[in-house]
Amino acid sequence: MALDIDFLPLELEELPALAKRKKKAGFRFVQMLCVTTQDGIDLQYSFMKEASLENYTIRGVRPGTKVPSVTETYISAFVFENEAHDLFGVEIEGNLLDFGGNFYKLSEREPMTIISPAQKAAREKAVQEKAAGEEAAGEEAVGEEAVLEKAVASGEQQKAAEANDAKEEASPQEAPGLEKADRTAEANDAKEEVRLQEAPSLGLEEQAAEANDAKEGA
Amino acid sequence: MGKATVIPFGPQHPVLPEPLHLDLVVEDEVVIEAIPQIGFVHRGLERLVQTRDYHQFIYIAERICGICAFGHSMGYAETVEKLMGIEIPPRAEFLRAVWHELSRVHSHLLWMGLAADAFGFESLFMHCWRLRERILDLFEATTGGRVIFSVVKVGGVTRDISPDMFERFATTLSGIKGEYNQICKAFLTDASVKNRTVDVGTISQQAALDQCMVGPFARASNVNNDIRALGNGAYGALSDFKPILDSQGDCYARVKVRALEVLQSIDIINELIAQIPAGDIAVEVKGSPALGAEASNVLEQPRGECYYYARGNGTKNLERMRMRTPTSQNLAGMTTALAGCDLADVNMIVLTIDPCISCTER
Structure with missing residues (x-):
């Protein structure tokens, strides 16, 4: 059990x-x-x-x-x-x-x-790293797509199949036709997330600032 | 019936090992209602997880409580391992279980000593604590510490136990068992113990279930709830583990369950040592818990079930770490047990839940 x-x-x-x-x-x-x-x-x-x-x-x-x-x-x-x-x-x-x-x-x-400045910075870094990782994966996919299109245009069917296989192997979980517009939207979402962290959604910023002021005063 | 009076009990009181305050509403020496109040030793340890690396936090986790220190480090490590999908070597699981059961023996002996002291049997208190020292000697020989052990890490354990040391375990535990049986006999048969504990602070099985009680406190009311029975980790290797239960639900039943659990834990240690596998004691752990990943875990601590929860945020610091300790869960049961008791029995009832307020507040 x-x-x-x-x-x-x-x-x-x-x-x-x-x-x-x-x-x-x-x-x-x-x-x-x-x-x-x-x-x-x-x-x-x-x-x-x-x-x-x-x-x-x-x-x-x-x-x-x-x-x-x-x-x-x-x-x-x-x-x-x-x-x-x-x-x-x-x-x-x-x-x-x-x-x-x-x-x-x-x-x-x-x-x-209360979210401390160190904690906030660590969170922002983690979100940015995640967004950067996603962007890098997207750019890699674009490069591979260009090779694929070139191969198709020149009639090299075998080469196209190989490139396609290589692409699937490199990013098996990624949707095959990820458009640049989608990636831009994702990057914007990531930026928005960072902005949301900065927004005083819970009044946390003020509380953190007050706590810091109190410490400094002490 | 006399006029109702409120008597403040604690947080500083000779019989209380921890700072717990009770407002006792009494009428003619009978407690009508008991309202608990904690909050005197809140240290914000859960908050520290946000500023400490998840490897460092293990040393904070084991400082939540000086008695369940090993259990907390083990529970925390298991939760982070679940969070990160880490599988530890079987030998590490066995070593953790051996130390954990040794912790249960020393925790129960400590509690039995306090209980003996509370009902005025001081020589029994001394015998219990004398035996406990020998368990702490085993801890010191294998971990280097007597209270804080720092031997668990995320991914396994930091120290192995040699075959020679296991032989010393067997010899020491066998010696302790012989002496403990005499102590156990005094707890279970002596008239002065029974006078203070039989039919005192009784909780029925249904009330225990309604209050969601855990640990020996619940098992003394015939609630079959022991996380070890689920067979997590090395506990799965035990041939026939059955929780120790009693149906009386009074203070005597709670003494009895803990007294018998000491013998059960010694048997478990011997059984685990007999079949401990060879191999590594840890795996290398790299990386950080993923953003938004979450894991939970339960562990049977000496005082009862402890719940752990962790959430990652993509950094070395966890977003949230939660330890719900057994005493938090047993406070409601304790107030039920106190309702209707004599004022003179309050200390005995409070002690028999084995309260740990430091754990509860963290």
């Missing part, structure tokens, strides 16, 4: 019904966690029954969104929901054991939502 782990998507409004369904099916509540992302906070709820561990993720919960509590179904979730509120600022509605922001003794509000 090997451990079977699944990651599944979940919509916010489906959460209470899911918790009830899992309870009825004999699953136990394992944990709830939050991840700070550029699009908001990701919430993940885990349930387990025997060897089956199911992780349900609600993506990008924005500030101010009311998240329904699951403590009515699983009382043990009160620890995690209070933690989500104190460390991530997630607004939980209906927590049966709500500590009102005093679960952890913190010197700073919602500390897990």
